[in-house]
Amino acid sequence: DGGITQSPKYLFRKEGQNVTLSCEQNLNHDAMYWYRQDPGQGLRLIYYSQIVNDFQKGDIAEGYSVSREKKESFPLTVTSAQKNPTAFYLCASRGWDRSQETQYFGPGTRLLVL
């Protein structure tokens, strides 16, 4: 899982509640990403940030928000507008490994709705 940490490992959300997932990296990477993974499926891009104070919507941004105030941190808020938030959320950053630019993933946060 490299130098990327995600917390908490499990998160429970009540109806109408906003929750924030943490993602921190100590790899000095500029670009960071948030993905959603549903059971038995691949990853879908929610938001990404190429540099501090800048971010772009991915393929499924509705109901989510992000901020990028520090290079090391890229928190994701799941808002009450996201009607089906139960999923596994993965954060990644982009860097170089053996002369190839790849993504490094955190261990993930599983979000469940009460």
Added chain:
Amino acid sequence: SQQGEEDPQALSIQEGENATMNCSYKTSINNLQWYRQNSGRGLVHLILIRSNEREKHSGRLRVTLDTSKKSSSLLITASRAADTASYFCATDFPETSGSRLTFGEGTQLTVNP
């Protein structure tokens, strides 16, 4: 829609056998990457093959790329029980910014001891 599609969706083999997984994509790419995911964990990068490369090796892994057919394959030789995981291909294509990757739905590999 997903750029990459893996085939088969699930594969079960015996330890020592080879495992082959395939990935097809729809548009031109800069590169194609393979990742591994153990159950409930993050993804781990395995190998990257550029659009101008045809084959690449890393240990027991062999990746091929056929840009004319828009397909790639991942071969794991002499498989071990510890290779049990989901394997995803991800494509990086020129039309996107920020080196976005588009992931397929994965192949679930089970290696029986």
